[in-house]
Amino acid sequence: MAMTSVLNNQGRPEVVPSTPQLSLAGVTKQFGTSGFVALDGITIDIPQGQFFVIVGPSGCGKTTLLRILAGLDTHSAGKVVVNRTDEKRPVNSMIFQGDSLFPWMTVFDNAAYGLRMRHVPEAQVTDTVRSWLERIGLWRFRDRYPSQLSGGMRQRVSIVRAFANDPEILFMDEPFSALDEQNKLLLHEELLRIWEATKKTVVFITHSVDEAVTLGDRIMIMTANPGRAKAVLDVPFPRPRNVLELRQKPAYGDLVFHIWEQLREEVQRARQNAEGGRV
Known part of the structure; x- marks a missing residue:
């Protein structure tokens, strides 16, 4: 039977029964007395062993959400449920940008x-x-x-460090964003191969729609600030995946286009917010 650890908005554990490995219910993050709301009512369940990808415009709260899930930050409202399967293993490891x-x-x-x-x-x-x-x-x-x-070799060492520690959940915050396309492609293949062998629960943040579709089982598209879940989509491609073969499929291009259509409006809103324009 799975063991459940719940963090309330003070960061203190509670015990609540749950089946997903990660469950978010109305998670909101407001900073200080400024009233700035980074996240607004995020609700999602992430099953054990799923490769879950979060994509959204800059400033939408992706990294804030990941830090809350990893226990590095607290939320202002809502609940985060972490469903343990083996308390002898570490809860999570994190690979940074x-x-x-x-x-x-x-x-x-x-x-x-x-x-x-x-x-x-x-x-x-x-x-x-x-x-x-x-x-x-x-x-x-x-x-x-x-x-x-x-740079590519250093990120491979980071991946080894995270997987070798054998956590139940792996959080990855845009780990390949600083790499050139060739190295990024090789590391996508490497990560998919390692993940296939371990089937760990992964929460992966990216700006890249191609990366999201290549790696993910499910993709959450976030809105511009304040960050909300605009859509959650299943990725229909079977595993194991060959990165180059996958990208040649017409269905791959169709899905990338569909996600970008939903994301484009949010990127434009984020740009207007950054420029002080009206949305």
């Missing part, structure tokens, strides 16, 4: 960081990290430092 590796640590030590923080026996740490670095083709770079790696 920028380079989040420790520059003074080697590739091996960066990948081992989460396991060592949990005081996993060193022999198990070595076996686990070696397995993951070999799987992603980085074992021979284990003694190098982040400054000696390309």
